[in-house]
Amino acid sequence: MAEKSSNESKEQKLVGLLAQFDDPETLVHACNEARExxxxxxxxxxxxxxxxxDPAIGIKRSILPLIVLSIALGAVVxxxxxxxxxxxxxxxxxxxxxxxxxxxxxxxxxxxxxxVTFEIIVLSSAFATFFGMWILNKLPRLSNPLxxxxxxxxxxxxxFFLLLESADxxxxxxxxxxxxxxxxxVSIDEVNQDLTDNELPKWLTTVGILGAILLMLPPAAIFSQxxxxxxxxxxxxxxxxxxxxKSKTQTVAANLSNELDGVRMMYNDLRSARRPVDxxxxxxxxxxxxxxxxxxxxxxxxxxxxxxxxxxxxxxxQGEKKEDTGAITVPAEQENIEKYVTTFPENFExxxxxxxxxxxxxxxxxxxxxxxxxxGNGLVNQRAMALxxxxxxxxxxxxxxHDVDVKDDAKNPVxxxxxxxxxxxxxxxxxxxxxxxxxxxxIVAYVKALQETGIQSDTxxxxxx
Amino acid sequence: xxxxxxxxxTSPIVSLSDGYVRTIPSALIVAAIGLVLSLILSGGTERxxxxxxxxxxxxxxxxxxxxxxxIIMFLTRAGWSVTLRRIAELYAMCTLPLAILFLPILITxxxxxxxxxxxVNGGWxxxxxxxxxxxxxxxxxxxxxxxxxxxxxxxFFSVRWIAYFAVWGTLAAFFLFTSLRQDKExxxxxxxxxxxxxxxxxxxxxxxxxxxxxxxxxxxEPFWFSTMFPVYFFAGGVLSALAxxxxxxxxxxxxxxxxxxxxxxxxxxxxxxxxxFVVFWGYIAFSQFLLIWYANIPEETFWYDLRxxxxxxxxxxxxxxxGHLFIPFLAMMGRTVRRNKNIMFGATIYLLVMHxxxxxxxxxPHYNHAPGGHxxxxxxxxFLTMIGDVACTVAMVAAFIAIFCLVARTRPLVPLQDPRLGxxxxxxxx
Numbered sequence: 001m002a003e004k005s006s007n008e009s010k011e012q013k014l015v016g017l018l019a020q021f022d023d024p025e026t027l028v029h030a031c032n033e034a035r036e037x038x039x040x041x042x043x044x045x046x047x048x049x050x051x052x053x054d055p056a057i058g059i060k061r062s063i064l065p066l067i068v069l070s071i072a073l074g075a076v077v078x079x080x081x082x083x084x085x086x087x088x089x090x091x092x093x094x095x096x097x098x099x100x101x102x103x104x105x106x107x108x109x110x111x112x113x114x115x116v117t118f119e120i121i122v123l124s125s126a127f128a129t130f131f132g133m134w135i136l137n138k139l140p141r142l143s144n145p146l147x148x149x150x151x152x153x154x155x156x157x158x159x160f161f162l163l164l165e166s167a168d169x170x171x172x173x174x175x176x177x178x179x180x181x182x183x184x185x186v187s188i189d190e191v192n193q194d195l196t197d198n199e200l201p202k203w204l205t206t207v208g209i210l211g212a213i214l215l216m217l218p219p220a221a222i223f224s225q226x227x228x229x230x231x232x233x234x235x236x237x238x239x240x241x242x243x244x245x246k247s248k249t250q251t252v253a254a255n256l257s258n259e260l261d262g263v264r265m266m267y268n269d270l271r272s273a274r275r276p277v278d279x280x281x282x283x284x285x286x287x288x289x290x291x292x293x294x295x296x297x298x299x300x301x302x303x304x305x306x307x308x309x310x311x312x313x314x315x316x317x318q319g320e321k322k323e324d325t326g327a328i329t330v331p332a333e334q335e336n337i338e339k340y341v342t343t344f345p346e347n348f349e350x351x352x353x354x355x356x357x358x359x360x361x362x363x364x365x366x367x368x369x370x371x372x373x374x375x376g377n378g379l380v381n382q383r384a385m386a387l388x389x390x391x392x393x394x395x396x397x398x399x400x401x402h403d404v405d406v407k408d409d410a411k412n413p414v415x416x417x418x419x420x421x422x423x424x425x426x427x428x429x430x431x432x433x434x435x436x437x438x439x440x441x442x443i444v445a446y447v448k449a450l451q452e453t454g455i456q457s458d459t460x461x462x463x464x465x
Numbered sequence: 466x467x468x469x470x471x472x473x474x475t476s477p478i479v480s481l482s483d484g485y486v487r488t489i490p491s492a493l494i495v496a497a498i499g500l501v502l503s504l505i506l507s508g509g510t511e512r513x514x515x516x517x518x519x520x521x522x523x524x525x526x527x528x529x530x531x532x533x534x535x536i537i538m539f540l541t542r543a544g545w546s547v548t549l550r551r552i553a554e555l556y557a558m559c560t561l562p563l564a565i566l567f568l569p570i571l572i573t574x575x576x577x578x579x580x581x582x583x584x585v586n587g588g589w590x591x592x593x594x595x596x597x598x599x600x601x602x603x604x605x606x607x608x609x610x611x612x613x614x615x616x617x618x619x620x621f622f623s624v625r626w627i628a629y630f631a632v633w634g635t636l637a638a639f640f641l642f643t644s645l646r647q648d649k650e651x652x653x654x655x656x657x658x659x660x661x662x663x664x665x666x667x668x669x670x671x672x673x674x675x676x677x678x679x680x681x682x683x684x685x686e687p688f689w690f691s692t693m694f695p696v697y698f699f700a701g702g703v704l705s706a707l708a709x710x711x712x713x714x715x716x717x718x719x720x721x722x723x724x725x726x727x728x729x730x731x732x733x734x735x736x737x738x739x740x741x742f743v744v745f746w747g748y749i750a751f752s753q754f755l756l757i758w759y760a761n762i763p764e765e766t767f768w769y770d771l772r773x774x775x776x777x778x779x780x781x782x783x784x785x786x787x788g789h790l791f792i793p794f795l796a797m798m799g800r801t802v803r804r805n806k807n808i809m810f811g812a813t814i815y816l817l818v819m820h821x822x823x824x825x826x827x828x829x830p831h832y833n834h835a836p837g838g839h840x841x842x843x844x845x846x847x848f849l850t851m852i853g854d855v856a857c858t859v860a861m862v863a864a865f866i867a868i869f870c871l872v873a874r875t876r877p878l879v880p881l882q883d884p885r886l887g888x889x890x891x892x893x894x895x
Contacts, residue, residue: 051469051891051893052893061800065800069798103759103761104761105759111751111754111755111758111759112755112759114751114755115755
């Protein structure tokens, strides 16, 4: 509509001369002539790849392969490093990893890491190729002045073009034109760049702002519900995932028909999982060392043989823990103190690191009730006692670890402390599910250390810490 | 300045011409001497048969790779490779004469000797944990192995191999003779016919190669499971077929034949294909290894255990990993390398040596576990025995060259009137 007038009104800059040729041979010929005349800044355009055009316009080999190669090599380092960082090692800050033991494979093993590394190489190489090509070609471009030349439209059809850029040192408006004619150009056009071309169209700005606002609506809706309660049932976007046709562990499914949509729900004995083979022992649960695993002298342990595998148990270890009966303190059964080990087990090595670990575990699991100094005045205990005093609750105070009875090695040997942590005592619950064997012994060691230092039992918890 | 070449053959010599007459007798003499020498140095037929099997598998995989090359070029209607296709067609045709070289293996099986394959006598010969040999009758095998035992019988084995050679021979003959007919008659109809056959041919090819690789090399250890093995056999075969085609073309040009038709551009593209198949081989080799390594099931892992932890085979395993994958991967990446005929000449020979080692690695560990042989690993092999292995290899390769010369004779080494000849002659790598 306003093309003509706007062209005149806008500021123009000569980009170069665009010569049209009728066949690829003439184009290659012209390119060679131009190169030999000393032109450097030029480009050829054709509807299909023309043989020999690359050397004719003096294009050098692209550095893209080198870019891709170096990025791919970087990806090897990245891929391997990521896996080493994530689960190959177990150091403290700044790179704490997760040493996941998977199928008994080494924590960091090259074969297992190759697929991930390979995928990262492929992905990064693809990205390097794609975006490297864009960057090397100075893409994306919002406009190209060549498209203002109407003849140029046939470049995708049947015409061939050579552009001599005005930025070239050899370029000379009239001289270049006559040279092009001499090389067989059918027609020559001036290519002018509209300096306002590089500006964003106004409608694009409006659309962009509108789009950005629309995009912000969903997160805004989510943030508006932040911390709010809602009486509506939750939305089930993918019902198959929320109600999967599967049996869960330790359950008998309600539909005993065993079939749901053709999926067998469980085994014929109505279990949802197979029982282990008789005598099978789960990885890491072979506890034949009664001193280490139970804190009990081996003379008092018994061994049962089942299916060729030896299992060790400890007499009475199951019977000592009573049901939690709230306020009523169940008196401990007459127990045989003799059976507990009085020294740390052989297979437990006590070092400063282990002791520090013991302190850390103690402060996580024990200090809540027993207090950081073991005085029996942890926060939970204080609060519960305060509630109990007003009749709001019933509570038995946590023992102070500095009590004479508790400190006495004869009455409370380390094996018994270990057993207390493992199976609980009186109102204290068992911690064997939460704390692994070695950590329990580490806590025992820390408790003994606390008792030795003899911190006063009335030290306030907060100051103590 | 680039000019479009007319679709015409311009080389003065386009066939082996009378060269083949001189080559065949000397090659056959080398083959005969080599085989006798190898039999003597191997100290009996036992090791000799294993080395023979290694070489047979090596040569067969090359021929099958060439057949695949021909089929795939027609399937993709490729124009660039037309001038290289005849060499592949001739090598593919060598599959049929290779059946003669298969006879020693077939006779060993039919004579009831379980020297090579432990399944020959119905039951399987296996080694106890103390290394002593035991014979397990077929009805005492585990259930899955009983199914395998039904498949692995000398009679059915022979029938299958006749079928394989019939199928490969028919396919190779069809492509070679149709292509030769086109040399005389010209025209696009014959190309259309070969393109139409290419797709079903590829299916038949795949099915036969899968079972042939089971029979030839995997059944040396019939207890083992791997569905990846045929692909591994195929990947290595195509890689060495590409190397063989390139090497043959280079050799032909050095001796003044087909000088104009095969250009640097073709070597460049063959180099790319070889690079691709080096990666493919590594990918497949690793895929086979990773699944077995990860699942860690004894009936699969023992095959790798033998090659990694037993009798000095670990060295060869690492040689393959580095020499068959890493070195060619890095070396063949560059454009300069692919476009340099001298380097390509060395590279193709290197790849063929690696492929031979690959088959050695597949076959020979079972020799150490063969009846009568216990712990005879790579490290304990004597120098003279190794010379015997090399003699056998030289003999087999010489026999193979004789076969190629016999097949090629005075036939043109490039298609003379292929409709896509012009495209191939003007091929240019971008």
